[in-house]
Each structure stands twice: as C-alpha cells, then as structure tokens.
Amino acid sequence: IVEAKTPDGGTVGFRVDITELKNARDEAEAANRAKSEFLDVMSHELRTPLTVVLGGTPFLCRPELLPAATKLFSTLEAKGAEAEDIKLEVEALLASLKSLAGKVDRSAKHLLTLINDVLDFSKIEAGRMDLSQEPINLAHLVEDLIEEFSLKAESKSLYLESEVGDIFVEADELRLRQVFINILGNAFKFTDEGGIRISADDRGARVHVTVSDTGCGIPAAHLNQVFNKFSQVDSSSTRKAGGTGLGMAITKKIVEMHGGDIWVESEEGAGSSFTFTLQRADAKRVANDEPAQIP
Ligand code: ADP
Numbered sequence: 001i002v003e004a005k006t007p008d009g010g011t012v013g014f015r016v017d018i019t020e021l022k023n024a025r026d027e028a029e030a031a032n033r034a035k036s037e038f039l040d041v042m043s044h045e046l047r048t049p050l051t052v053v054l055g056g057t058p059f060l061c062r063p064e065l066l067p068a069a070t071k072l073f074s075t076l077e078a079k080g081a082e083a084e085d086i087k088l089e090v091e092a093l094l095a096s097l098k099s100l101a102g103k104v105d106r107s108a109k110h111l112l113t114l115i116n117d118v119l120d121f122s123k124i125e126a127g128r129m130d131l132s133q134e135p136i137n138l139a140h141l142v143e144d145l146i147e148e149f150s151l152k153a154e155s156k157s158l159y160l161e162s163e164v165g166d167i168f169v170e171a172d173e174l175r176l177r178q179v180f181i182n183i184l185g186n187a188f189k190f191t192d193e194g195g196i197r198i199s200a201d202d203r204g205a206r207v208h209v210t211v212s213d214t215g216c217g218i219p220a221a222h223l224n225q226v227f228n229k230f231s232q233v234d235s236s237s238t239r240k241a242g243g244t245g246l247g248m249a250i251t252k253k254i255v256e257m258h259g260g261d262i263w264v265e266s267e268e269g270a271g272s273s274f275t276f277t278l279q280r281a282d283a284k285r286v287a288n289d290e291p292a293q294i295p
Pocket of ligand 1: 182186187190215217226244245246247248249
C-alpha cells in the first residue's frame with residue numbers, strides 16, 4: 001500500500017501490485033548469479049588447460065630436443081651392454097617428452113572446444129548461425145561417431161552401440177555432428193560403468209534420435225535446467241567434470257533451428273536418455289542428394 005497526502009490534509013492509500021516487478025527483479029538477479037557463476041567456472045576451465053600448455057611449451061619450444069634424444073638413443077643402442085644405464089635414462093627422457101606433448105595437445109584441444117562453445121553461443125544469440133540442409137544418412141553418421149569415440153569408450157571400458165538403421169534426415173551435417181558430439185561427450189563424462197546406446201525411431205515425418213547412458217543421472221530438481229545456458233548440476237570450481245554449462249544450451253538451439261525438439265529423461269544413479277527430433281528427408285531429395293538452405 002502506498003500512501004499520499006491530499007491538498008486538504010487528508011490521506012489516500014493506493015494498493016499497488018508489484019508481483020510482476022518483483023518477479024522481473026528475481027529473474028534479473030538469477031540471470032546475474034548465473035552469469036557470475038559462469039565467469040567463475042569459465043576462468044577456472046580456461047586456466048587449468050592453459051597452465052598445462054604453458055608448463056610444456058618451454059621444453060617443446062626447443063624442437064631440436066626430440067631428434068637429438070632419438071639420435072643419441074640409437075647411438076647408445078648400437079654400443080650395446082656398456083651403455084645400458086644411459087640408454088635407460090634417455091628412454092625415460094623420451095617417454096616423458098612424449099607424455100608432455102600429449103598433455104599439451106589435449107589441453108590445447110580442450111581450450112579450443114571451450115572457446116568454440118562461447119563463440120557458437122554468441123553467434124546463436126546474435127542470430128548469425130546459418131544452417132544448410134541436406135539429406136543425411138543417420139546410420140553412416142552414427143557409425144562415424146562411434147569410430148571417433150571408440151578410444152574413449154575403450155579407455156573407460158564402456159560399451160558404445162548403435163541401433164540406428166538407414167534413415168535419412170534433413171540437417172546441416174556439421175551442426176548435427178555437433179549435437180551428437182555434445183550429447184555423447186556428456187554421456188561419457190558422466191558414465192563410469194555400463195555404456196552408451198544410440199537409437200533412432202522413424203515416426204513418419206519425424207525421426208526420434210535417443211542417446212541413453214547408464215551414468216550418474218540427473219536429479220529431478222535439475223532436469224528442467226539442463227538446457228539453460230550456464231547451467232551445471234554441480235557448478236563448484238572443484239567439480240570432477242569440466243565444462244562451461246553451454247553445451248546443452250547450444251545443442252537445444254541447434255535442434256530447434258532444424259525445426260526439432262529435445263528433452264531428457266533421467267533417473268539419479270541409473271542413467272539419462274536425451275531424445276531429439278529431426279525432419280525425415282524427402283525421398284526425392286535423398287535420391288538426388290540435392291542440398292537446400294533452411295530459410
Ligand atoms: P557442461 O559443459 O558443463 O557439461 P552442458 O550444457 O553440456 O554443460 O550440460 C549441463 C549440465 O547437465 C552438466 O553440467 C551436467 O550437470 C548435466 N548433464 C548433461 N548431460 C548429462 C548426462 N548424460 N548425465 C548426467 N548429467 C548430465
């Protein structure tokens with residue numbers, strides 16, 4: 001209630017409904033909190049791989065080191081038993097250089113993914129992401145992705161299976177790959193036992209694609225936030241899994257730009273299933289393989 005004096009010395013009361021104002025303020029505060037959480041997470045995410053890269057570069061900036069060590073190694077090998085100790089030392093040096101080069105390579109690739117996520121997101125927000133549209137054979141694309149992720153699956157002893165037949169969808173191949181890579185990347189990140197299965201269900205004009213994992217799952221209270229920008233179930237900077245909280249927001253936008261929907265079903269401790277829909281490719285266009293532009 002707001003009170004005001006009248007010219008004759010009286011008082012009038014106004015009842016003002018500020019619910020909407022309060023809601024808008026709460027939303028703005030939540031957005032600000034999400035943004036500063038994002039900045040904390042992002043600076044941690046960028047700093048960690050950068051430290052590894054910068055730790056390795058002083059050695060790797062001396063490219064003569066590796067061939068010199070390799071040459072020394074073969075000279076020592078030729079000398080046989082008398083040089084055995086030195087040979088072992090050089091062998092250890094070569095192994096640590098190789099491991100360092102591997103770490104630098106992985107960290108630099110991780111940095112590139114983070115930076116690409118941020119750039120893609122701002123491109124989408126500014127309405128500057130253009131898509132082409134062509135008939136894509138889902139079975140081939142998924143086979144390719146399974147090959148790409150096979151090392152990761154082996155290193156975590158997880159199965160990675162496809163139940164996708166020869167179904168053609170209309171999509172921008174690079175962006176569709178990005179959708180799969182984001183969902184699969186998370187599935188691997190959050191699964192330690194069991195594995196990941198990709199399936200596709202042809203429902204006439206639409207195709208439903210599902211990626212299911214047997215990972216940690218998502219608490220029910222967080223399910224509807226997964227596709228929000230900057231959202232992570234565990235946003236502390238000490239959390240186990242890296243990331244920026246942008247991957248699923250980008251994925252949702254790309255699916256929507258293709259005219260599809262995306263949703264997640266999950267049970268904590270049992271796993272998650274991400275399903276997205278795509279337009280089935282027109283049979284004539286599949287035969288002609290003729291690309292078109294999404295308006
Ligand atoms: P991030 O880059 O942090 O992984 P995403 O936008 O890709 O961000 O995902 C948002 C959040 O949703 C993740 O931080 C995680 O908490 C949750 N999430 C996404 N996919 C899965 C999954 N397959 N299993 C469990 N949690 C998941």
